[in-house]
Amino acid sequence: MKQVNRTQNEQNQVHSAIAFIRKQYECIESEEVPQELLDNKYYKEYEPLDKLELLTDQHIKYCTKRLLNIGYSILYLDVGQPWCIYWPLNALSILQEDVSKYEHKILQYLEKCKIGGFGGGPYQYEHLAPTYSSLLSLFIIASPASLGMIDRKGLEKFFWSVQDPNEKGSYLMHVNGEADIRAVYIVVIMVVILKLDPKLLDGCAEYIASCQTYEGGIGAVRYSEAHGGYAFCGYAALVCMGKAHYIDQEKLLNWLVNRQMEKEGGFNGRTNKVVDACYSFWQGAIFNLLQLSGYLNEQLMNVYELKTYIHMCQNPTGGIFDKPSKSPDTYHTCYGLSGYSLTDNNFQNPIYNVPNKCIDFVQKFFQ
Numbered sequence: 119m120k121q122v123n124r125t126q127n128e129q130n131q132v133h134s135a136i137a138f139i140r141k142q143y144e145c146i147e148s149e150e151v152p153q154e155l156l157d158n159k160y161y162k163e164y165e166p167l168d169k170l171e172l173l174t175d176q177h178i179k180y181c182t183k184r185l186l187n188i189g190y191s192i193l194y195l196d197v198g199q200p201w202c203i204y205w206p207l208n209a210l211s212i213l214q215e216d217v218s219k220y221e222h223k224i225l226q227y228l229e230k231c232k233i234g235g236f237g238g239g240p241y242q243y244e245h246l247a248p249t250y251s252s253l254l255s256l257f258i259i260a261s262p263a264s265l266g267m268i269d270r271k272g273l274e275k276f277f278w279s280v281q282d283p284n285e286k287g288s289y290l291m292h293v294n295g296e297a298d299i300r301a302v303y304i305v306v307i308m309v310v311i312l313k314l315d316p317k318l319l320d321g322c323a324e325y326i327a328s329c330q331t332y333e334g335g336i337g338a339v340r341y342s343e344a345h346g347g348y349a350f351c352g353y354a355a356l357v358c359m360g361k362a363h364y365i366d367q368e369k370l371l372n373w374l375v376n377r378q379m380e381k382e383g384g385f386n387g388r389t390n391k392v393v394d395a396c397y398s399f400w401q402g403a404i405f406n407l408l409q410l411s412g413y414l415n416e417q418l419m420n421v422y423e424l425k426t427y428i429h430m431c432q433n434p435t436g437g438i439f440d441k442p443s444k445s446p447d448t449y450h451t452c453y454g455l456s457g458y459s460l461t462d463n464n465f466q467n468p469i470y471n472v473p474n475k476c477i478d479f480v481q482k483f484f485q
């Protein structure tokens with residue numbers, strides 16, 4: 119991996135050159151490289167990027183180290199401790215590691231965060247975000263003990279308590295907390311898979327549809343800016359309920375294809391923002407969801423360019439960062455690898471972002 123220090127101006131020049139080179143020579147992947155391209159001073163520097171690979175062993179080491187340090191390594195994220203389990207755990211499962219060996223330690227820890235839903239750490243209040251990451255970790259472990267830990271009645275009670283009093287179909291992240299589409303997404307997908315009270319879904323599709331913006335993406339709440347994370351949450355919830363058609367999918371697709379940047383190959387989260395590896399999942403997964411809903415019958419993102427961007431965002435000793443020059447973290451490692459995996463095969467479920475085989479197990483368990 120080559121790290122080069124450049125000024126912003128130099129960086130822009132290089133990006134323009136790469137875009138120009140790639141446009142002119144679609145054959146950059148083929149064996150024969152035209153002489154004209156070989157003569158281009160930027161090609162020599164960037165040619166090795168096409169030969170980069172996913173650093174699987176290094177990422178496994180990176181994530182294992184962080185996962186086994188539950189308690190110490192996650193102190194800095196005090197109100198989101200279950201996330202610090204889910205991110206490395208999901209990354210390891212995507213890399214086909216056997217995660218059953220972590221079962222005892224993770225269950226022991228999450229038990230301390232459990233009320234009905236989960237808090238961000240032991241002795242904290244219930245909150246939808248750590249509830250989501252805790253449940254996903256239990257799904258990934260996919261054992262009778264991990265799923266047996268889920269308190270469905272308690273979850274139902276918690277979900278009823280966070281209904282938005284001002285807006286039908288909307289939810290708050292915690293009691294008296296903020297309302298946004300993340301909350302609706304979490305409630306919807308958990309009600310569906312855990313077979314909770316279907317009345318909790320009343321009005322959700324209509325509310326999500328009302329948050330689609332003039333650009334075609336979905337905002338956090340009505341009248342807010344379209345954003346990759348919220349667009350994923352809103353559309354995934356609709357697909358999960360079989361109600362994808364409640365929004366204008368053509369408009370969504372139009373917004374989405376314009377989020378993959380021509381120069382870098384990765385996605386940005388909003389119009390006029392810079393590329394970030396985590397949107398490989400938040401935006402990339404929407405392409406898979408559009409196929410899952412039946413709206414598209416082929417992959418429309420540029421997979422090769424996205425993979426090249428993720429390759430560039432790898433730390434040589436493991437872990438993925440937001441963009442070159444940043445440090446790796448488990449959040450970007452999880453979502454970089456999740457996006458990477460969704461371009462490759464059918465391993466990962468694009469609604470839940472855990473392996474499909476785990477979703478099958480959970481569905482059978484709660485039949």
Ligand SMILES: [Zn+2]
Nearest residue numbers: 394395396440
């Ligand atoms: Zn990011």
